[in-house]
Amino acid sequence: MSRKDVIAGERNEAGIAAALDLLRQQFGERFQTGQSFREQHAHTTTYLPAQLPDGVVFVQSTEDVQAVVRLCAAHKVPMVPFGVGTSLEGQVNAAHGGISIDFSRMDKVLQVNAEDLDCTVQPGVTREALNTYLRDTGLFFPIDPGANATLGGMASTRASGTNAVRYGTMKDNVLALSVVTAEGEVIRTAQRARKSAAGYDLTRLFIGAEGTLGIITALTLKLQGIPEKIGGGIAQFPDLKSACDAVILTIQMGIPMARIELMDEVQVGACNAYSGLTLDEKPTLFLEFHGTEQSVAQQCDQFAAIAAEFGAQSLRFTADPQERAQIWKARHNAYWAGRALRPDLSGLSTDVCVPISRLADCVAETQRDLRESGLLAPIVGHVGDGNFHLLMLFDDESEADVERVEAFMARLSARALAMDGTCTGEHGVGQGKMSYLEAELGGALAVMRQVKRGLDPDNIFNPGKIFRL
Structure with a gap:
């Protein structure tokens, strides 16, 4: 980890200015540009310096996320997904400026299938809130990273924690994701079946991607019976x-x-x-x-x-x-x-x-x-x-x-x-561990960059994280 990895990327000033205007018109009071809002959405729990977004939009639905992505894509403006900000490697910093997308109001449990031991939630649901909701069903979600993180953030950083030795990490406990792509379209990466051999494993491509490939708007999770x-x-x-x-x-x-x-x-x-x-x-x-x-x-x-x-x-x-x-x-x-x-x-x-x-x-x-x-x-x-x-x-x-x-x-x-x-x-890698990744993965980084360019050709999804383009 080095402060040298926290560099300000090139800013698209004209695009950002246009996006701020349009987001203000479309979202009203759910779009904020005040200093305190921007500071709250750039804080890091490390010594890395904060890099503030230019505005914060509080989304309430998948359609809201689609609207933000389409607008930002049209003006080539970066977007940084934000749960509750518990990430540890600068993942929520706005290295190139742009818009922070706050998921705190997308906090609904959409479906519980108790017989199948799974549920579907919005990304702003926290792990503690989910387990409180599930208490009367005799089921629980086992991944516990310590902090009361959002499930969207936990998937994005491939979180694990104290129960991982028995129950695995987020990659083992997410069955499917709904993701908004750079074109503003919604894709679902899988069905609810416990296994599948149908094509590429897109679910695990987005898990751990730290918001750099698309924006998660729903998660289908495995549940466990309370012992x-x-x-x-x-x-x-x-x-x-x-x-x-x-x-x-x-x-x-x-x-x-x-x-x-x-x-x-x-x-x-x-x-x-x-x-x-x-x-x-x-x-x-x-x-x-x-x-x-x-x-x-x-x-x-x-x-x-x-x-x-x-x-x-x-x-x-x-x-x-x-x-x-x-x-x-x-x-x-x-x-x-x-x-x-x-x-x-x-x-x-x-x-x-x-x-x-x-x-x-x-x-x-x-x-x-x-x-x-x-x-x-x-x-x-x-x-x-x-x-x-x-x-x-x-x-x-x-x-x-x-x-x-x-x-x-x-x-x-x-x-x-x-x-x-x-x-x-x-x-996760974020900004803080970028300098170590090449030694660990070598030529695999070139493949990661190809994936990034294929799914996000304008580099608008959380740029400046994991590796540089």
């Missing part, structure tokens, strides 16, 4: 390698963990202070098991045996919903707990992902690099699938600090790639 029994637990280890090795063996043994999350000793101390936990400041695994009463008990016993083999110094399980909720609330608040360690500093959250067999090596080398660099960065991870995160705490107004952090980030990415991993397991 009969949910058990949780905490295991603490003498060192990070032991905790990681316990995770690796747990996955290799095929124990169907619902969640298995890692915190290093720095993050545990932060969560104790912020969330009122009373854990020893040691590498810690947060665990969750889903199933029947019998299967959950069996999973707990199996994990306890593995934890003991790797020297677990404390281990406790609970089926109490309130105690489990406290554990996971602390995990979800890990970012804010980390920030509270040094509220005078900025925070930069990043992630990498490696094959599970290389997890212990990658985390241990990363900790060593942090010590040698003198950097403060709590580590957390969805380690059941080899994905871990760091929150870099530093003075973003100090060029020396920025250079030190950026050099560390480059080494972290290179380390993950050397282990057959990726520079981002779930945050």
